[in-house]
Amino acid sequence: MSQYAxxxxxxxxxxxxxxxxxxxxxxxxxxxxxxIIGPNGSGKTTFLKVILNIFEPTSGHVLIFDRDLKDLPxxxxxxxxxxxxxxxxxxxxxxxxxxxxxxxxWVGLKKRSDEKLALEALELVGAAHYAKxxxxxxxxxxxxxxxxARCFASNPKILFLDEPATGVDLVCESSIxxxxxxxxxxxxxxxxxxxxxxxxxxxxxxxxMLLNKQLVYFGDKNEAFTEINLQKTFSHLGHKHKVSFGxxxxx
Amino acid sequence: xxxxxxxxxxxRALAVGVLLGAISGFLGVFVVxxxxxxxxxxxxxxxxxxxALGIFLSVEPMFVALPFTLIIAFLMVYxxxxxxxAADTTIGILFSLAMAxxxxxxxxxxxxxxxxxAYLFGSILNVTITDIVVVVVLTxxxxxFGKIFWGRWAYSTFDQELAISSKIPVELDExxxxxxxxxxxxxxxxxxxxLLIGAYLIIPAAAARIVARSFYQMTLLSSIIAVxxxxxxxxxxxxxxxxxxxxxxxxxxLILILLAILKKF
Numbered sequence: 001m002s003q004y005a006x007x008x009x010x011x012x013x014x015x016x017x018x019x020x021x022x023x024x025x026x027x028x029x030x031x032x033x034x035x036i037i038g039p040n041g042s043g044k045t046t047f048l049k050v051i052l053n054i055f056e057p058t059s060g061h062v063l064i065f066d067r068d069l070k071d072l073p074x075x076x077x078x079x080x081x082x083x084x085x086x087x088x089x090x091x092x093x094x095x096x097x098x099x100x101x102x103x104x105x106w107v108g109l110k111k112r113s114d115e116k117l118a119l120e121a122l123e124l125v126g127a128a129h130y131a132k133x134x135x136x137x138x139x140x141x142x143x144x145x146x147x148x149a150r151c152f153a154s155n156p157k158i159l160f161l162d163e164p165a166t167g168v169d170l171v172c173e174s175s176i177x178x179x180x181x182x183x184x185x186x187x188x189x190x191x192x193x194x195x196x197x198x199x200x201x202x203x204x205x206x207x208x209m210l211l212n213k214q215l216v217y218f219g220d221k222n223e224a225f226t227e228i229n230l231q232k233t234f235s236h237l238g239h240k241h242k243v244s245f246g247x248x249x250x251x
Numbered sequence: 252x253x254x255x256x257x258x259x260x261x262x263r264a265l266a267v268g269v270l271l272g273a274i275s276g277f278l279g280v281f282v283v284x285x286x287x288x289x290x291x292x293x294x295x296x297x298x299x300x301x302x303a304l305g306i307f308l309s310v311e312p313m314f315v316a317l318p319f320t321l322i323i324a325f326l327m328v329y330x331x332x333x334x335x336x337a338a339d340t341t342i343g344i345l346f347s348l349a350m351a352x353x354x355x356x357x358x359x360x361x362x363x364x365x366x367x368x369a370y371l372f373g374s375i376l377n378v379t380i381t382d383i384v385v386v387v388v389l390t391x392x393x394x395x396f397g398k399i400f401w402g403r404w405a406y407s408t409f410d411q412e413l414a415i416s417s418k419i420p421v422e423l424d425e426x427x428x429x430x431x432x433x434x435x436x437x438x439x440x441x442x443x444x445x446l447l448i449g450a451y452l453i454i455p456a457a458a459a460r461i462v463a464r465s466f467y468q469m470t471l472l473s474s475i476i477a478v479x480x481x482x483x484x485x486x487x488x489x490x491x492x493x494x495x496x497x498x499x500x501x502x503x504x505l506i507l508i509l510l511a512i513l514k515k516f
Contacts, residue, residue, distance in 0.1 A: 108470075
């Protein structure tokens with residue numbers, strides 16, 4: 001069996017005439033925690049959504065644990081979407097949201113054993129006390145924890161997070177990132193996290209993927225943030241980045 | 252009251268009202284939560300086009316309205332997928348087209364078209380045994396589909412992308428829901444009328460949404476509100492001698508207002 005959790009081969013995506021991803025070839029090893037960084041419109045979210053089968057690639061293909069994406073059973077990949085896209089008008093409690101992750105469908109009447117499993121997952125992320133709360137009443141950070149619990153409860157082999165820190169205060173963001181890192185280390189789950197927060201990506205992941213429609217860099221986080229890489233990634237912004245992580249300085 | 256309930260036409264009207272209430276309340280929650288409230292009105296106008304074509308061809312209007320409405324329903328979803336137009340836009344285009352065709356068919360018809368206008372308002376008090384059989388069959392179909400697919404439909408109603416990532420065939424489910432709604436509407440226009448069937452799909456579900464804490468509760472409550480308002484609306488309309496369809500809708504709206512007030516306290 002392959003050592004790779006995800007392989008993309010010549011993966012390209014076009015919407016009408018607009019190229020969103022251009023010939024992406026990456027091999028992500030099992031247990032990797034990858035931070036995906038790039039400017040707005042660089043194809044970060046599209047990259048995740050192609051692997052989730054939400055968008056069809058224009059060309060190329062994706063292998064998950066050596067299997068074609070189409071043959072993959074439900075539940076292998078967990079997904080935490082951007083909070084801003086979530087329909088808060090839907091009548092549901094935090095507990096029901098977690099249960100939907102366990103069953104891969106919405107649950108009407110709850111079984112006691114499932115409820116116990118969902119509560120344990122909520123406890124793990126420090127959200128058990130608002131299990132019965134309506135999702136419309138939860139803050140961004142609270143909802144983010146519920147979504148994490150939803151993924152943890154379904155025990156996926158791969159976890160995708162799309163800007164998990166958006167709309168979350170700094171303390172909460174740091175705590176969520178630590179939770180994800182711990183989950184990656186303890187369970188060995190492969191994680192891909194789209195983020196605009198370079199510092200968080202540097203501190204919590206082991207690999208970085210720099211995207212600007214094309215793959216600029218994929219590899220060890222310590223080699224990622226060079227001036228040339230950053231210029232290629234953010235070139236359209238027309239400025240030089242001064243990146244400081246307290247560990248290294250690039251100018 | 253017992254005298255009223257012993258009347259054959261009232262028994263038939265109540266039977267149809269209860270069954271249509273239950274299934275329209277059930278499908279209505281998906282229509283409302285998917286922000287497709289326009290769908291009911293759109294499909295009922297499309298059905299009117301089918302009725303007019305049936306009258307023009309001198310065949311039983313419902314035999315033409317059924318395939319006609321199902322084709323329009325299919326196109327509503329298909330065009331949305333193919334053109335990336337918003338759902339309300341494709342619904343608006345197709346229902347205008349169907350309505351325009353209906354008017355043309357009626358204008359070409361040399362005979363008096365009073366039959367077509369009867370479908371505008373419906374007549375739940377003139378329900379026949381055949382109507383009841385058709386509604387029972389429809390109720391069975393929707394109940395079986397609902398039992399099997401409620402969890403999937405609810406999931407993709409909450410978040411389509413999340414559902415796709417869980418391997419739910421959301422496109423197929425959207426076709427299923429739209430075609431079942433079209434079936435409900437074709438069967439209902441004869442008794443409820445095309446002008447009011449849209450409300451049957453929206454108001455009970457919206458009223459249920461105000462107080463429901465879960466989608467399961469919302470589904471049950473929506474059906475209960477539609478059934479209760481059908482029963483009391485029919486009885487009330489008999490005593491105050493007003494059109495039953497309109498009285499039922501007014502009662503549903505009253506329930507919605509009362510629930511909204513109760514929710515405040």
